[in-house]
Amino acid sequence: MSKPIGHFTSYTINDGSLLESLQERYGSTFELMSRREKLFLISAIAIQLCDQSPGRCREEIYTVGHQINSSVPLSDKEGLIEGLINQVRWGRSLSDTREALPME
Template sequence: MSKPIGHFTNYTINDGSLLESLQEQYGSTFELMSRREKLYLISAIATQLCDQAPGRCRDEIYMVGHQINSSLPQADREGLVEALTNQVRWGRSLSDTEELPMKQ
């Protein structure tokens, strides 16, 4: 079962925010958006967050992305989106000053 956007964000009822407007227009779990529209928003937000993040991606990560998209079933790709989102928000990541481990 989906949780409302307030569960994941700083939205509070009657705060007059964009989040409130989105909830009023598309429902508290975005149930009034199509699957494609939700995926587009995920892509747009992730692209912008990536562009703002310092550092660079290792070349091998581009290959990993290609392998994921060409080899994994849809359910596993969706699971990876969820797992990576959780890690971006709550997990530990290499900092910009740490040396990136290179693939052997």
């Protein structure tokens, strides 16, 4: 994270939030966290968001996940995380598209 957490979140200075506490403890760009700790937080947050999302994953997505983990280079895995986060936050999803399609 090269920008402070306030760039990505609703955190504002002196708001008394958990985000403020995290920034004070780990730095505005989480520079006082290890790479492993950052990846753990990504995983923990993603698991909860996934559990809260409606629907189920297609079986093929489990296979895709395994293929990515077994054959994609590290830098591309990091790029995929970044791209997927961007799509989750700002992009359209299949469920959005299905809602817009006429009934079959």
